[in-house]
Amino acid sequence: MAFTHLHLHTEYSLLDGACRLGELCAAAKELGMTSLAMTDHGNMYGAVEFYKAAKANGVKPIIGCEVYVAPRKLTDKVHGLDSERYHLVLLCENETGYKNLIHMVSRSWVDGFYVRPRVDKELLEAHHEGLIALSACLAGEIPRKLTAGDFEGAKETALWYNRVFGQGNYYLELQDHGLPEQQAILPQLVRLSQETGIPCVATNDVHYIHKSDAKTQKVLICIQTNHTIDEDTGLEFSTDEFYLKSEEEMRERFAFAPEALENTALIAERCNVEFEFGKTKLPRFDVPNGEDHFTYFRGRCYEGLWQHCGENPPEAYTQRLEHELSVIRDMGYVDYFLIVADFIAYAKSQGIPVGPGRGSGAGSLAAYCMGITGIDPMQYNLIFERFLNPERVSMPDIDVDFCYERREEVIAYVIRKYGADHVAQIVTFGTMAARAAVRDVGRALGMPYNTVDGVSKQIPRELGITIDKALQKNSELRAMYERDEKIRELLDTAKRVEGMPRHASTHAAGVVITDRPVSEYVPLARNDDAVVTQFTMTAIEELGLLKMDFLGLRTLTVIHDAEQMIRAHTPDFDIDKIQMDDAATYQMFSKGQTYGVFQCESAGLRSVLTRLKPRNLEDIIAVISLYRPGPMDSIDDYIANRHDPSRIHYKTPLLKPILDVTYGCMVYQEQVMEIFRTLAGYSFGRADIVRRAMSKKKHKVMEEERHNFIYGLKNEDGSTACCGCVANGIDEKTANSIFDDMSSFASYAFNKSHSAAYAVVAYRTAYLKCHYPGEFMAALLTSVIDDATKISLYIADCMRLGIRTLPPDVNRSGQSFTPEGRAIRFGLLAIKNLGKGFIAAILEEREKNGAYTSFYDFCKRLYGKEFNKRAVEGLIKSGALDGLDLNRREMLQNLPVVTASLDAESRRNLDGQLDLFSIGQSQPVSLAPEYSRCSEFPAEELLQMEKETTGLYLSGHPMAAYAKLAEKLHTTPVSELLEAEEDAADTHRDGSTVTLLAIVTAVKRKTTKNDDTMAFVTVEDIYGSIELLVFPKVYAQYSHLLTAGSVIYVRGRLSLREDESPKVLPDRISPPPDANAVSPQTSAAPAQAGKGQQQPLQIRQGLFLLIDSANSAQDKKVKNLLSIFEGQIPVYLCYNDTRKKFVTSRGTDLNEPLLSELRRLLGEKGVLLR
Secondary structure (H helix, E strand, O other): OOOOOOOEOOOOOOOOOOOOHHHHHHHHHHOOOOEEEEOOEOOOOOHHHHHHHHHHOOOEEEEEEEEEEOOOOOOOOOOOOOOOOEEEEEEEOOHHHHHHHHHHHHHHHHOOOEOEOEEOHHHHHHOOOOEEEEOOOOOEHHHHHHHOOOHHHHHHHHHHHHHHHOOOOEEEEEOOOOOHHHHHHHHHHHHHHHHHOOOEEEOOOEOEOOHHHHHHHHHHHHHHHOOOOOOOOOOOOOOOOOEOOOHHHHHHHOOOOHHHHHHHHHHHHHOOOOOOOOOOOOOOOOOHHHOOHHHHHHHHHHHHHHHHHOOOOOHHHHHHHHHHHHHHHHHOOHHHHHHHHHHHHHHHHOOOOEOOOOHHHHHOHHHHHOOOOOOOOOOOOOOHHHOOOOOOOOOOOOEEEEEOOOHHHHHHHHHHHHOHHHEEEEEEEEEOOHHHHHHHHHHHOOOOHHHHHHHHHOOOOOOOOOHHHHHHHOHHHHHHHHHOHHHHHHHHHHHHHOOOEEEEEEEEEEEEEOOOOHHHOOOEEEEOOEEEEOOOHHHHHHOOOEEEEEEEEHHHHHHHHHHHHHHOOOOOOOHHHOOOOOHHHHHHHHOOOOOOOOOOOOHHHHHHHHHHOOOOHHHHHHHHHHOOOOHHHHHHHHHHHHHOHHHOOOOOHHHHHHHHHHOOOOOEHHHHHHHHHHHHOOOHHHHHHHHHHHHOOOHHHHHHHHHHHHHOEEOOOOOEEEOOOHHHOOOHHHHHHHHHHHHHHHOOOEOHHHHHHHHHHHHHHHHHHHHOHHHHHHHHHHHOOOOHHHHHHHHHHHHHOOOEEEOOOOOOOOOOOEEEOOEEEOOHHHOOOOOHHHHHHHHHHHHHHOOOOOHHHHHHHHOOOOOOHHHHHHHHHHOOOOOOOOOHHHHHHHHHHHHHHHHHHHHHHHHOOOOHHHOOOOOOOOOOOOOOOOOOOOHHHHHHHHHHHHOOOOOOOOOHHHHHHHHHHOOOOHHHHHOOOOOOOOOOOOOOEEEEEEEEEEEEEEEOOOOOEEEEEEEEEOOEEEEEEEOHHHHHHHHHHOOOOOEEEEEEEEEOOOOOOOEEEEEEEEOOOOHHHOOOOOOOOOOEOOOOOOEOOOOOOOEEEEEOOOOOHHHHHHHHHHHHOEEOEOEEEEEOOOOOEEEOOOEEOOOHHHHHHHHHHHOHHHEEEO
8 A cells, every 4th residue: 555644744834844835735646645734833725725736647646734732722722821732643534524624624713722723622522533644743642641751641631632533543653753752762662552452653744855955944044033044952863764755765764663653554545535616605695675686687787788878778788788787697596796885885885985996806797787886898708708707617806995994894794794704804915935045044054144135136127026036037146146155045045935925914905704604614824813714715716706896096086075075066967977088187197297187197107108199088098008027019000100100001991990999009808809700700808718718918818829820710510710810811920920919918918907997096187187286185195194105296296286284273174185275275184293182172272163273262262172292292283273372482481380280170170179160150250370481493393393393394394495496307207206116117127227316314433343434324315315325435525415405416226125224325415506506408417616626527327228210110119118118217328320429418317127128129239237
């Protein structure tokens, strides 16, 4: 009989097991094993993934778990008494065993968690049926007692387990990894078996696949415990024997107990648990009056259709709806739509903002009619089969955006409706991506931070990047790998852990709803206070359970809040009824004035908008789809074709109706599907399957479909599956060319349904900003009230719009930002240390008894209502009390006197000793104490107080006077640097050159080991603040300029590190140049402002591009590409034919997509960066 590993830890024994599931099952197959168990520590996270991987390799999966058994009850959690726990391996024999195991594992997390998730013996007694138990490793209860010399205690405990699980269902584990402790108790385990009749079983407690992986597993332990590999963690193994051993190795090791090996096969044969995939298990939806579900659903859909299109809708709409209804009915998803429509209807009935849709669900007319989505799929040629494909059975996926402040109310409604035990959030795993793996492993290996950081930064920030791909793409990284042994060890080890799960957390939006209690289908865990499934979203869907995404979208809250403010003066305003062809709104898009506009804020996208000059929603949909890595290459053609239709060329006239809306460019997944359908006669369902194959680069499928696309395909019964292009008059060469175009673009093509829905949200925010700027900007500022950087950015945008921002005022401000004519009043929530309770008291008292008339009046009226000195000081410093009778210095000096007076009066009132003058009055009369008078603080101190209490300068920013100079110099707004991401679409990348015009707000000096001085300098412009890291050489030259309050002009390198805020490393600092001396077309670099000297800087650094000739197609493509990525790096164009060199009027920003595309156009030697 074949040996089976029954005690095995995968990568889901987080930062302990090093067995990747795919590699593990393939290795088991290679060793000739026919079955394999998974027994992770205290969890079943990977059960479904393991099951599929084993089946794919022809290996029988055995589902299990190594649970922790509490010494007392699982609810006992007393330090010392309950800190210990025993290991016990449980294997599922059948379906009953699986249900019992997931019940116990769920209880261990939800009720028994204390350091680890724990079961207890009472739970084992109640839920042992269908389970086979093994006594586990040295941490098991039996080995612990034997190690302690308590043979009789071990015997008694073993007999208890044997009685609970039944003879033949409990085994004593024999393990031998060369550990002295194991070898000491092995004879006693055999003796125990002989005396009790309890059988033995041989296991190897597998933690990694190959013997050579022992170090990788040790690195994982170090990452888990935050130790380095040369430190003792107390958890690492002292031998390298915990690997997936062959049957021969196990037989050699356990030659003294052959029956223990045979028992593994007997156990494996008994364990037969099968997962059921693809069968939906929707919760039942109760239809009013017991009506047939489909009849009710159909009626609701037609009610919605008549509401949108009138009582005589166009025939195309009716035909489309009937088609969708039949598909939904035949696929069994009627209740799915009713459930989703129900909680969306609830949200709307409660005034909770709901988005118009997201993802492919926006392509369903039925969803639109039911009120699930808010965009007409017929108007924008959205395809239903992209959402629900009858030829590819899978659960529909409707994700819903709600107001981010009230999303929990909708989840609470679902819990009330279906029951708390029928609803759970879903687990997700943080994995070690390429860069993170390098950093984690570097720390574990004890390597210097700078070395690890330098290696990590050589890995491009691209979707799906791996260390192997980075080594292929980046020659510098490859050179580091080849010449430095330490770096080679770092990267090789990082590759071994790359992609492994690092920690479990709660999915931000995922919720599962089941017809029976969730724990009957999947094991549960607890992440902080949230009870979550142990299976991921993908596994949940594969098991046929209903998974919903309840997403919180801040923009919906902004739109809702702006709408409420607008209705104060325009009661019938409805954002759902605005005109979608408003010229002024598209004009604003065309000017790139889109700060605060959904999906359109980044510098790069604003640049695209100014070039494109969108004139309808289709243009916005296209921009949202194209502005991503990959399709970004098509932006130039899209814009050029839009402005010059003569450039558009269709390879066949049949493409015109499909690609006309995008000016001849292929942009959307739906267009790929339409091409298959129109040119080759595919059904939409089959077209979607092929599109998916193309996007995943399944070459075999693609080549089969190429033939079908060109020549057609017959079904087995002789009917036509698709006619092919040739049958439609398209020649073979053209058909091949079109297929090639689709193949190359399919992986980049975007879901138009999703873009269309988000374009609607973008347009609505733009419309509000264009026509109701005060209300919109007030709502926008409120939404980022805790983010001083964002507030600074949006206040600067208000200035451009001619909207003044007014400081907080206890007699005018509300809790949030509010519009006041052509101004916006700061909300009290923006003031630090001001609790919501105190703010509510201020507003309630003002509403009830009128405006506050003096400082004493304010304090007296709020005394006892969460009144505290710190909060009042915050109000004073922020300027919120400036409209009263004292200046800020006077209020701060007199606050203790006023507080003492109010304290004394309160005591008198409590003692019943009223002032004689108050007798006979309805209220006691109290007089303000004598104030000490003094002059106000200097203006700069007032500004500093405002900055301290709100994070902003409220009564005037010191850099406001330099705004026009900054514009002339093309300096980079600090806000853009703070939001810099090292991804493909970002304008600023690590190491790129930037220039700043800013005021010094703080200087912190530090003496280095070499006794030199360096400085950490905080500077700020009107958009935000950032730190300059000034190294000794630069500091020595420019220290005289680095004083608080000085305005400086800086050039330096941007430094982006994953674990800290962006910083700038200056190489040039000077006072601001004279505005009259600066040309608006060029960016002057900071002068060399050393002590006693001032010299112009001669820039000889930048990006040099070698182009064949001016005005060539190559030249135009390069210039178009540069215009997308405007920035501060000088660009020199060198022409081969004339040998002339030109510097471009605007610089560029360096990023991987730009450099990659330039090298593709000009070759490696045509692109030089220095």
